[in-house]
Amino acid sequence: MTVAVPVLPSQQLAALNETYRAAMMRKRIRFALASAIFVAALMIAAIGAEVSPGTFVAKIGNFVSYFDRIATLESGARVWSDIGEWFWGWQKWLTLLGETILISYVGTLAGAILAFALNFLAADNTSPAPWLRFAVKRLMEFCRTVPDIVFALIFVMAFGLGPMAGVLAIMIHSVGALGKLYSEIVENIDMKPVEGVRSTGASWISCMWFAVVPQIAAGFASYTLLRFEINVRGASVMGFVGAGGIGQELVVAIRKFYYSDVSAILLMIVVTVFVIDIGTGWVRGRLFGKDVRA
Structure with a gap:
């Protein structure tokens, strides 16, 4: 069947x-103007x-040469040529790494519990x-605005060197970060179940x-696992100020040029x-009923 196309x-x-x-010319002009403003703002920011x-x-050569040095043993050979010499302190480092993970775990768990209690408010x-x-919003903003390493330094000055300072720092920062994420999930729930439960005279x-927790439990767990992964990296750096964990050993090695x-x-x-990222990613995928691929 032939169809006539009107001309x-x-x-x-x-x-x-x-x-x-x-119309296309106006679009190109707007794009060029926006690009020029972006480039100008970037240059001003770079100068500032x-x-x-x-x-x-x-x-840049110093940066490259440093990585060349840390890949070289005292004998001048490459580190991978003598694994035993390279990882001579693996037992001590593994213990400190375990301490770092525990600091992250306890701090994240405590922060998640407090954030869970506050987010509904x-x-x-x-x-x-x-x-x-x-x-409550201003409190959580304060908790997440101050860097966790600053909190760690304050707690080291208050309670002395050790993991306690790291746990408290991670806990407070997690309250602010998770509280924000939790509250945003709650704000997007279906309110009909809440109204139904409230109509029965419930408190x-x-x-x-x-009515609320069943809708947001999986999302809360997902964000908590993600925060734990982030806190492991944060706890590794907190050792720089004496808050326990592998970071203390790392900063000593850096300062002494080991x-x-x-x-x-x-x-x-x-x-x-990497292992924690893959593990938490798998757990998050299982929570949402999805297959996770590393």
């Missing part, structure tokens, strides 16, 4: 083409931050009072437990983070 009159077609070209491309080019659709919502706590020790410790941290 517009030449004048009408020319007008449509002209309108299309004008004293970012010098010349310095980067001149000093911060969510717009579940908070019992506007003033309470405002206060606010009962409404949260029976180059091969630096690479060995870094490799252990990286492998640990």
Whole structure:
């Protein structure tokens, strides 16, 4: 069956083409203007931050040479040529790495429990009072705005060197970060179950437990696992200020120029983070009923 395709009159077609070209020209001008503004803002920011491309080019060799040094043993051989010499302190480092994981675990768990308790007060659709919502949101903002390593330094000064400072720092920062994520999940739930439970005369706590928690449990668990993975990396750095874990040994190796020790410790941290990333990713996938591919 033949279908006739209507052809517009030449004048009408020319007008449509002209309108299309004008629209495309305006789009290109807007894109070029936005690009120019972005580049100008980037250059101004780079100047303000004293970012010098010349310095980067001149000093890039130091960066490369440092990685060359940490891949070399005291004998001058490459680290992979003598694994025993490279990982001479693996037992001590593994113990400290386990301490780092425990710091992250305890801090994340404690922070998640507190964030779970506070997020219902911060969510717009579940908070019992506007003033309470405002206060809790500001508290969580403070907890996540101050870097965790700053909290660790404060707690080291207060409680002394050791894992306790790291646990408290991770806990407080996790309260702010997880509380924000949790409250956003709660704000997107279906409120009909809440209204149904409330209509029975149930208390606010009962409404949260029976109507809200079943809807958000998987999301909460997923974000908590992700936060644990992030906190393992954070705990590795907190050792720099004496908050326990593998970071203390790493900063000693850096300061004393034990180059091969630096690479060995870094490799252990990286492998640990990889394993935790794959493990938590698998668990998150199982929670949501999806197959996870590494």
